[in-house]
Amino acid sequence: MVANSSILNGVRKSFACAAALSVLTTAIVLPGCGSDSGETASVAEVQSDLLLADKPESAISLTEVAEAFAPSEDSEEVSVASQEVTLTGRIDAGDFQAFQDDQATFMLSELPADGHGADDPDHEDNCPFCKRRAANAPKAIVNMVDEAGAILPTDARKLLGVSEGDRIVAVGMATFDDTVNTITLQCRGVYVDK
Numbered sequence: 621m622v623a624n625s626s627i628l629n630g631v632r633k634s635f636a637c638a639a640a641l642s643v644l645t646t647a648i649v650l651p652g653c654g655s656d657s658g659e660t661a662s663v664a665e666v667q668s669d670l671l672l673a674d675k676p677e678s679a680i681s682l683t684e685v686a687e688a689f690a691p692s693e694d695s696e697e698v699s700v701a702s703q704e705v706t707l708t709g710r711i712d713a714g715d716f717q718a719f720q721d722d723q724a725t726f727m728l729s730e731l732p733a734d735g736h737g738a739d740d741p742d743h744e745d746n747c748p749f750c751k752r753r754a755a756n757a758p759k760a761i762v763n764m765v766d767e768a769g770a771i772l773p774t775d776a777r778k779l780l781g782v783s784e785g786d787r788i789v790a791v792g793m794a795t796f797d798d799t800v801n802t803i804t805l806q807c808r809g810v811y812v813d814k
Contacts, residue, residue, distance in 0.1 A: 724764030
């Protein structure tokens with residue numbers, strides 16, 4: 621009976637500690653639940669740093685970025701691991717979700733060739749040439765990053781005011797993985813081409 625009594629006392633002490641910890645956690649967490657003005661202010665500050673007022677010149681397609689990483693015919697030339705690029709594309713991931721929830725990451729797809737079906741938003745879905753080109757083109761994963769290179773923890777839709785289907789120009793440091801035909805862009809600026 622003594623053994624059961626000491627076990628019961630241990631359970632009571634554990635329960636009391638858990639209850640006290642729960643009350644303390646609630647007291648610390650609840651005061652911040654009603655206001656997100658600090659988050660709103662910081663989103664506005666970050667937004668002003670990331671959204672470009674003027675469209676960057678000389679933006680290249682995703683295919684051109686991938687080709688820039690292709691091995692050169694010149695055996696003396698060393699392949700580049702990463703390089704600064706200005707690329708253009710459409711926010712789209714095909715059959716998948718284009719945005720990563722709770723972080724500033726999204727997927728870009730190749731734009732149709734200049735002048736080819738530019739006036740018809742459904743053209744790419746109906747044109748065999750455009751379908752083939754889009755299927756073979758690389759995709760780009762765009763990570764909006766801070767000065768330290770960390771991906772921002774705010775959904776890109778909220779941070780940049782973008783949505784699936786928007787055409788953008790993005791500036792940043794790119795790498796290319798030819799095994800999955802994907803560009804990864806550590807992006808520091810976006811122009812939304814509306």
